[in-house]
Amino acid sequence: MLLLMVAFPAYSDDEKNAMDYLPPTHFVSSWEATQNEVLLHPDDAAYLLGSDYNLFLEYDPVWYASNIYTNFGDELTIEIFEFGSQNDAYGFYGLSPIPYAEPDIRTGITVESYGTPPPTKIDSIRQVGTDFLEGFRGRFYFRIRQPDLPETLLSVGTYLLGELPGSTLPAEMIGILPADDRVMGSERYIRGPIGLDLLLNWTGDDVLGFDEYDWKAVGAEYRLGGGEYYLLLIAQYQDSDTAEIASTRLLDYFQNKNFETIMTPATPDGFHPRAFKDESCAAFWPNGDKIWLLWDLSDTDDLMSALQKY
Numbered sequence: 401m402l403l404l405m406v407a408f409p410a411y412s413d414d415e416k417n418a419m420d421y422l423p424p425t426h427f428v429s430s431w432e433a434t435q436n437e438v439l440l441h442p443d444d445a446a447y448l449l450g451s452d453y454n455l456f457l458e459y460d461p462v463w464y465a466s467n468i469y470t471n472f473g474d475e476l477t478i479e480i481f482e483f484g485s486q487n488d489a490y491g492f493y494g495l496s497p498i499p500y501a502e503p504d505i506r507t508g509i510t511v512e513s514y515g516t517p518p519p520t521k522i523d524s525i526r527q528v529g530t531d532f533l534e535g536f537r538g539r540f541y542f543r544i545r546q547p548d549l550p551e552t553l554l555s556v557g558t559y560l561l562g563e564l565p566g567s568t569l570p571a572e573m574i575g576i577l578p579a580d581d582r583v584m585g586s587e588r589y590i591r592g593p594i595g596l597d598l599l600l601n602w603t604g605d606d607v608l609g610f611d612e613y614d615w616k617a618v619g620a621e622y623r624l625g626g627g628e629y630y631l632l633l634i635a636q637y638q639d640s641d642t643a644e645i646a647s648t649r650l651l652d653y654f655q656n657k658n659f660e661t662i663m664t665p666a667t668p669d670g671f672h673p674r675a676f677k678d679e680s681c682a683a684f685w686p687n688g689d690k691i692w693l694l695w696d697l698s699d700t701d702d703l704m705s706a707l708q709k710y
Contacts, residue, residue, distance in 0.1 A: 417439070417465070418480040419437065419480075422466075423469070427559055428552070428559055430471050434467065434470060437465070437466075438465060438467070441464075442456060442463070454594050456481060459483055459489075459492045461483055461488075462483060462539075463481075464481055465479070474546070474548065476545060477545045479545075480542045483540070486566055486567070487571035487572060488539070488571075490536055490569075491595065494588045496541070524568035527554065537561055537567070538565045540566070570587055571589035573589060574618050576618065577620050581622045581624075583620060583622065586620045590619065596610070596617065599631070607650055613646060615642070617633055619632060619633040622706070622709075628697075632694055632695075634690055634693075635690060636690050637691075640686070640689050642689070643688065659678045660678070662675035662703065664703075665707075667710055671685040675703060675707075681697040681699060681702065694706050694707070
């Protein structure tokens with residue numbers, strides 16, 4: 401039995417923390433709460449979060465809470481992650497690397513890679529295989545684990561959506577993404593290099609400068625004719641000078657990787673994209689305090705078609 405009590409400031413009824421939303425006994429059918437409640441500061445949660453830990457830290461985390469529930473020999477685990485804002489809860493949900501990775505027995509921390517990217521479609525709740533269900537509402541993200549009872553996962557997830565405060569709207573910054581040809585539900589909100597790597601598979605390279613600059617990004621999939629898709633990422637910095645510096649850094653990245661340079665015309669607004677080709681094509685250009693990046697286009701023709709949109 402693990403019961404961890406942590407001192408925390410007083411709060412009003414509309415400022416409850418993650419532990420206050422852990423369900424009581426008999427919240428669904430005959431499931432009973434055990435005395436394994438845990439409330440942890442994010443810095444202390446590594447041994448429970450495994451490979452999610454560093455991504456969790458990128459999204460302004462506040463608390464982590466969990467408990468185990470039993471029902472005639474069956475067990476399920478509910479985890480609730482609390483963030484500083486609804487934007488951050490949405491961002492973590494969009495990139496949370498399920499399936500869950502068990503921590504290393506010796507160290508308690510999973511150091512393996514994150515594996516495959518999460519599903520494209522973002523709803524307020526989703527079931528991943530038969531083992532997990534996850535969702536978000538307001539500033540909270542939750543995860544339920546019970547490998548043998550998928551119907552129970554859905555019942556518990558629906559219950560939590562009804563109890564948690566706030567809404568399930570995307571992050572506000574999603575609004576800067578162009579709407580035409582966007583794959584609705586593919587939007588992501590990124591706050592750090594791990595989230596960026598999950599989206600772009602840059603294997604940990606901090607190309608856009610999370611380690612030096614204050615910035616955040618959004619991305620989504622877009623359609624081209626003929627069933628082709630690509631990713632548009634827009635990174636926003638504190639000012640245009642920083643965006644220009646980061647753009648130079650991005651140029652160095654492509655050149656140092658020996659990508660083939662592709663000549664492109666200026667956009668209608670007068671921007672001059674830098675375009676490159678390796679196994680796929682990509683292009684980027686600074687625009688005020690932002691950098692626009694087109695990623696994972698199949699060939700040069702697709703790249704030119706995408707650039708004509710912007």
